[in-house]
Amino acid sequence: MTLLVLLDHAAAAVFAATGALAASRQQLDIVGFLFLAALTAVGGGTIRDLLLDRDVFWIVDPGVIGVTALVALLVFFTAHLLESRLRTLTWLDALALSVAVAAGSGAALQAGQPGVIVALMGVTTGVMGGLMRDVVCNEVPLVLKQGELYASAALAGALATILAARFGLAPLPALIACAALTFTLRAGSIAFGWRLPVYRSRPPRS
Amino acid sequence: MTLLVLLDHAAAAVFAATGALAASRQQLDIVGFLFLAALTAVGGGTIRDLLLDRDVFWIVDPGVIGVTALVALLVFFTAHLLESRLRTLTWLDALALSVAVAAGSGAALQAGQPGVIVALMGVTTGVMGGLMRDVVCNEVPLVLKQGELYASAALAGALATILAARFGLAPLPALIACAALTFTLRAGSIAFGWRLPVYRSRPPRS
Amino acid sequence: MTLLVLLDHAAAAVFAATGALAASRQQLDIVGFLFLAALTAVGGGTIRDLLLDRDVFWIVDPGVIGVTALVALLVFFTAHLLESRLRTLTWLDALALSVAVAAGSGAALQAGQPGVIVALMGVTTGVMGGLMRDVVCNEVPLVLKQGELYASAALAGALATILAARFGLAPLPALIACAALTFTLRAGSIAFGWRLPVYRSRPPRS
Numbered sequence: 335m336t337l338l339v340l341l342d343h344a345a346a347a348v349f350a351a352t353g354a355l356a357a358s359r360q361q362l363d364i365v366g367f368l369f370l371a372a373l374t375a376v377g378g379g380t381i382r383d384l385l386l387d388r389d390v391f392w393i394v395d396p397g398v399i400g401v402t403a404l405v406a407l408l409v410f411f412t413a414h415l416l417e418s419r420l421r422t423l424t425w426l427d428a429l430a431l432s433v434a435v436a437a438g439s440g441a442a443l444q445a446g447q448p449g450v451i452v453a454l455m456g457v458t459t460g461v462m463g464g465l466m467r468d469v470v471c472n473e474v475p476l477v478l479k480q481g482e483l484y485a486s487a488a489l490a491g492a493l494a495t496i497l498a499a500r501f502g503l504a505p506l507p508a509l510i511a512c513a514a515l516t517f518t519l520r521a522g523s524i525a526f527g528w529r530l531p532v533y534r535s536r537p538p539r540s
Numbered sequence: 541m542t543l544l545v546l547l548d549h550a551a552a553a554v555f556a557a558t559g560a561l562a563a564s565r566q567q568l569d570i571v572g573f574l575f576l577a578a579l580t581a582v583g584g585g586t587i588r589d590l591l592l593d594r595d596v597f598w599i600v601d602p603g604v605i606g607v608t609a610l611v612a613l614l615v616f617f618t619a620h621l622l623e624s625r626l627r628t629l630t631w632l633d634a635l636a637l638s639v640a641v642a643a644g645s646g647a648a649l650q651a652g653q654p655g656v657i658v659a660l661m662g663v664t665t666g667v668m669g670g671l672m673r674d675v676v677c678n679e680v681p682l683v684l685k686q687g688e689l690y691a692s693a694a695l696a697g698a699l700a701t702i703l704a705a706r707f708g709l710a711p712l713p714a715l716i717a718c719a720a721l722t723f724t725l726r727a728g729s730i731a732f733g734w735r736l737p738v739y740r741s742r743p744p745r746s
Numbered sequence: 747m748t749l750l751v752l753l754d755h756a757a758a759a760v761f762a763a764t765g766a767l768a769a770s771r772q773q774l775d776i777v778g779f780l781f782l783a784a785l786t787a788v789g790g791g792t793i794r795d796l797l798l799d800r801d802v803f804w805i806v807d808p809g810v811i812g813v814t815a816l817v818a819l820l821v822f823f824t825a826h827l828l829e830s831r832l833r834t835l836t837w838l839d840a841l842a843l844s845v846a847v848a849a850g851s852g853a854a855l856q857a858g859q860p861g862v863i864v865a866l867m868g869v870t871t872g873v874m875g876g877l878m879r880d881v882v883c884n885e886v887p888l889v890l891k892q893g894e895l896y897a898s899a900a901l902a903g904a905l906a907t908i909l910a911a912r913f914g915l916a917p918l919p920a921l922i923a924c925a926a927l928t929f930t931l932r933a934g935s936i937a938f939g940w941r942l943p944v945y946r947s948r949p950p951r952s
């Protein structure tokens with residue numbers, strides 16, 4: 335199993351947990367858990383693979399779906415032990431985002447894509463699974479939450495992949511740098527309110 | 541016309557009626573009916589074909605779109621005769637779901653995919669058209685309705701296809717068994733409230 | 747750069763502005779502007795390219811993304827000068843729709859597709875980017891606004907492409923006719939309330 339396949343699987347497993355937690359907030363049955371877990375787990379990577387005209391990663395290796403199903407089952411039977419499912423969902427989503435950005439930007443880099451496509455594939459792989467989860471559940475997508483680093487964290491991570499590759503780093507440290515930067519920024523935003531200035535229709539009075 | 545193509549067309553025709561009924565609930569004009577009918581009719585099968593890297597079925601055979609348009613026109617001029625458009629939509633959706641699950645799982649089986657992909661393609665083909673219809677109309681997707689068999693019915697049907705094939709049934713009876721099981725479960729859920737236990741954040745007190 | 751590529755770029759640039767304006771209404775940060783601008787800009791053309799099994803236009807030519815980013819930046823720093831961002835969004839969307847319908851129907855025509863697919867690709871390319879923007883922002887999609895010409899304007903424009911080609915017009919005037927008709931109908935709908943009769947559940951009493 336190559337590094338990139340491993341990252342895809344890891345991101346899918348963690349995203350699956352966020353999908354299952356979203357299902358628990360909607361009080362669905364076990365198949366509803368499986369459905370939302372799978373949609374979230376493979377959504378971003380699937381769009382990446384379709385865009386890059388590669389074979390879809392979980393059709394090449396259906397074991398991903400098995401892992402996703404196991405995670406969904408586990409969450410179905412243990413989520414009631416959590417103190418806050420929303421808080422757990424948010425933190426697991428941050429973790430999955432970080433790994434998925436590394437998987438997506440790494441895959442585009444390996445495919446020889448130019449920097450702008452590497453950046454977009456990192457963001458797409460990281461963001462789209464959670465976006466589909468939130469749209470289907472009719473929640474405000476995390477990527478649109480006002481005054482949070484989310485797409486920004488993903489973009490910064492993808493840019494780290496590009497820079498690291500340009501400076502000749504090996505894939506493993508490059509992708510670790512990417513995931514670490516993404517997670518640091520996203521975690522800082524959740525825990526300490528780190529943010530970029532947002533657009534305001536009227537500038538604050540001086 | 542092969543059996544699988546026929547199933548795709550039949551599912552598209554019935555899903556088209558559900559899309560047109562959704563358009564009637566939004567009080568759209570005739571082109572709005574065509575748009576929602578086509579989106580619902582071909583949505584699930586299109587995603588399946590993109591995932592399996594096949595030619596998209598309605599581009600290979602644009603006659604599907606003609607049928608979809610006829611159905612949309614028919615609903616535009618007759619929906620006011622229905623006692624309950626929502627009830628009709630729900631039942632037609634159950635019928636379309638059943639046929640589409642058979643079409644999707646059959647196509648994946650024919651493509652030589654392993655069981656887990658056959659199951660997922662059945663569910664995807666069955667569920668995704670209606671999901672897009674509901675998301676675009678900003679309704680709670682049927683697949684997320686709490687305490688209803690929907691994805692579960694689709695999954696059971698797809699598993700029936702796999703079992704039937706493993707026991708050496710010919711395609712026609714295998715796909716009939718799939719559609720019949722899906723429809724029976726979904727109909728039982730609509731009519732008699734059949735359901736799986738749903739997740740609860742707190743277990744009921746004993 | 748061929749005519750069709752030019753149209754894709756032009757539509758993307760204008761759609762990007764509508765995505766950025768939507769981001770300003772959600773009070774997002776600059777990366778949120780980039781994200782919504784890119785999603786809207788390339789959404790419709792991407793779906794068309796996946797359906798027709800062509801290379802995705804902005805992966806072939808990533809310059810599109812550069813233009814999209816520039817437009818998003820420009821809107822981020824100037825949108826507060828607009829009198830009404832919603833009104834500007836609506837009119838720019840009409841312009842982008844018109845150009846995108848021409849780009850989409852032209853691409854399908856060039857690919858030798860039959861009339862019904864040419865029409866659908868025109869509508870898909872025109873409508874889907876804005877639809878994704880609106881669904882993600884949880885707004886009623888423009889294509890579902892009751893009593894407005896939107897999908898209808900796109901469909902009429904795509905039919906104009908087909909007719910023009912059948913009468914032997916060169917691509918340039920054919921696509922200009924398509925865009926002009928789409929824009930005229932959409933603009934008439936915005937400015938003067940042009941509309942088709944909508945479905946009513948009960949006919950008006952006589």
